[in-house]
Amino acid sequence: MPLTPSTFEPGESDMEYQSQRELILQLKEAKEERQYTIQRMLDEILLNGDSVSEATLKRVFRPGSEDDTKTFNMEHTMLPIAKVLLRPENTPVPDGSPYAGEIVLLKAELRVQAERVESLRDRNEILERRVDFMQRQIEIKDRRLDEREDVLRKVIAERDELRKQLDDLK
Secondary structure, eight states, rough: OOOEEEEEGGTTTOOOOOOHHHHHHHHHHHHHHHTTTTHHHHHHHHTOOOOOOOOHHHHHHTTGGOOSSOOOOOIIIIHHHHHHHHHTSOOTTOOOOOOOOHHHHHHHHHHHHHHHHHHHHHHHHHHHHHHHHHHHHHHHHHHHHHHHHHHHHHHHHHHHHHHHHHHHHO
């Protein structure tokens, strides 16, 4: 599904978070449609006053890069590429905003960040359950140690009583 501002209108029931994977797929599609080469993108990125290395561009557009677990920096990598490939000519915007590519990219970045936050919340929940479990284990072990300490005190008291009785017999 192509990214368009209407895709992100508030209140739409089908609004879902878009991953960086989908953004890379859209950039690849735009590159193919416009028949851009890596060199042409590098030139236009430089004309926009931005900088992305050739190696980074090749990594973004290599086959399967959308499935990489490594994420690309949104501000320094994805935004300059989107400025070139997702210009208003390629991304219909009702008000004709010259920042259409940036808007789409920033919204995608927000979605990626929201996914990260959700993932961190899930991890935090798991860690909280682990901490609760370990606290219960500590309480159990503390009770056992207290019980053993009480038994040792009784044994020591009995020993001391027996020694006293032995000393009285001598």
